[in-house]
Amino acid sequence: SQIKQIEFVKSSARARDCPKDHRPEFAILGRSNVGKSSLINALVRKKDVALTSKKPGKTQLINHFLVNKSWYIVDLPGYGFANAPESARMDWSSFTKGYFLNRDTLVAVLLLIDGSSPPQKIDLDCANWLGRNNIGMTFVFTKCDKTKGGKRTRPAENIEQFQELIRKHYPEPPPWIMTSSVTGMGRDELLLHMSQLRNY
Numbered sequence: 001s002q003i004k005q006i007e008f009v010k011s012s013a014r015a016r017d018c019p020k021d022h023r024p025e026f027a028i029l030g031r032s033n034v035g036k037s038s039l040i041n042a043l044v045r046k047k048d049v050a051l052t053s054k055k056p057g058k059t060q061l062i063n064h065f066l067v068n069k070s071w072y073i074v075d076l077p078g079y080g081f082a083n084a085p086e087s088a089r090m091d092w093s094s095f096t097k098g099y100f101l102n103r104d105t106l107v108a109v110l111l112l113i114d115g116s117s118p119p120q121k122i123d124l125d126c127a128n129w130l131g132r133n134n135i136g137m138t139f140v141f142t143k144c145d146k147t148k149g150g151k152r153t154r155p156a157e158n159i160e161q162f163q164e165l166i167r168k169h170y171p172e173p174p175p176w177i178m179t180s181s182v183t184g185m186g187r188d189e190l191l192l193h194m195s196q197l198r199n200y
C-alpha cells in the first residue's frame with residue numbers, strides 16, 4: 001500500500017476537465033491550514049510534493065496527482081479561509097460541489113479535521129453536506145500529536161465530540177483515522193485504508 005511514485009498530472013478548473021482514464025481517486029479536503037500539505041508529504045515521504053493549490057492564483061483548481069501509475073490523489077481547494085471575501089467562499093461551493101457530484105471515479109473524500117481543536121462548524125457542515133449527498137468519506141484527524149495545555153487526551157476529546165455531533169445526523173459515522181505528520185501516527189493505517197477501499 002506504500003507510495004512508490006507520484007507525479008503531478010494536471011490542474012482542472014472544473015469537473016469535466018479532470019482526467020478521463022477511469023483510475024480510482026481520493027480527494028483530500030479540509031480547512032486551509034489543517035495540515036493538508038504536511039499530510040501529503042508524510043504519505044509520500046517527500047519534503048515537497050509540489051502542491052499547486054498552495055500557489056497564489058491556483059487555489060481554485062482541482063489538482064490530480066497520479067500514484068504508482070494506478071490511482072490518483074486529488075488536492076482540492078481548502079475551505080474556510082478566515083479572511084476570504086464572501087465571493088471566494090461561494091466559489092468553493094459552486095465548483096468543488098460540482099466535482100463531488102459528478103466524479104464517478106471518486107472512491108472517497110479524505111476530510112481532514114484538526115484533531116487539536118474542538119469541533120468547528122465549517123467542518124461539520126462539510127461532513128454533513130457530503131453525507132447528505134451520499135459521498136463516501138473518511139475523517140482524517142490531523143495534528144494528533146498536539147497536546148494543548150499539557151492535556152494528553154485533548155485530541156481524543158476533540159475527536160469524540162466531533163463524532164458525537166456527527167452521530168446526530170448519521171447513526172453510523174464514517175471511518176476515521178488519527179494522524180500526525182510530525183510523529184507519523186496513522187500514516188500506514190491511512191495508506192492501508194485507501195488500498196482496501198480501492199480494491200472493493
Ligand code: GDP
Nearest residue numbers: 032033034035036037038142143146180181182
Ligand atoms: P495546509 O494549509 O492544510 O496545507 O497546512 P500545512 O501542511 O501547511 O500545515 C499548517 C501548519 O500546521 C504548519 O505550521 C504545520 O507545521 C502545522 N502542522 C501540520 N501538520 C501537523 C501535525 O501533524 N502536527 C503538528 N504539531 N503540526 C502540524
